[in-house]
Amino acid sequence: MAAPSLRASQVQQWMIASELARITAVVEAIVALCEAGGFSDRQCRLNVPVAVTEALANAIIRGNKSDPARAVRVTVILQSERLTVDVLDEGPGFDLERLVQSPDDADWYAREDGRGVFLMRELMDHVQSFCASDGSGHRLRLMLHRL
Amino acid sequence: MSFSLERTDDVLIVDVDGQLVVTNRQEFKQAILDAVEQGAKTIVIDFTRAGYIDSSGLGALVSLSKRVRDAGGDLRLVGLNDDLRTLFELTRLDALFPLYASRADALTAR
Secondary structure, eight states, X not given: OOOOOOXXXXXXXXXXXXXXXXXXXXHHHHHHHHHXXXXXXXXXXXXXXXXXXXXXXXXXXXXXXXOTTSEEEEEEEEOSSEEEEEXXXXXXXXXXXXXXXXXXXXXXXXXXXXOHHHHHHHHSSXXXXXXXXXXXXXXXXXXXXXX | OEEEEEEXXXXXXXXXXXXXXXXXXXXXXXXXHHHHHTTOOEEEXXXXXXXXXXXXXXXXXXXXXXXXXXXXXXXXXXXXXXXXXXXHHHTTGGGTSOEESSHHHHHHTO
């Protein structure tokens, strides 16, 4: 009988002020975890850094309105088969399911903003949104399976 | 990310080193717009040494493209690695920008 496979997981957390300058260090730390965890070069160079940057920027700018007194909490769970990144801000959140961003949008080739959710969906296997029932916070969850 | 600008007549070459993302897109965009205001027409952005680009970086390029065209010039992208090409293909923004393998290719396309 085969031995049960180990499913050890690694958890890391960060709490940062809502300042864009804080993003890079967290992204680099998460990418380093993925590299050590055997994620592919493409995932480490493109999927993870871009999607996590989008999630953090969204939390800081839209969730916390760039108020440095408000915190963004990031929890990373790295398992043998997948990466989960939870980004929690203090804003009311938004209905991710109803937010459609697509290259078919009429202004896609003209607008400056409005591609972040599209990129997260394209680069991650799952993107989920959870709003606290009392309006006290919003959690965006990114999941990526190791190739 | 850092970037350097090299201007010769109406040609501006922008060398990007590192990430083009939400934290630096305004500085990047403004530097190029300043050069366009001063007469630069052909803008060649070299990504050979660049890292990843997020939606803000892509948005800055889209915005610059329009501003440069409005000023009678054009924006050309050079040196995109496979990851960055994938990003442009995913977003279909490869349809908006001429992509070249090298600076020489971009400049001889004048």
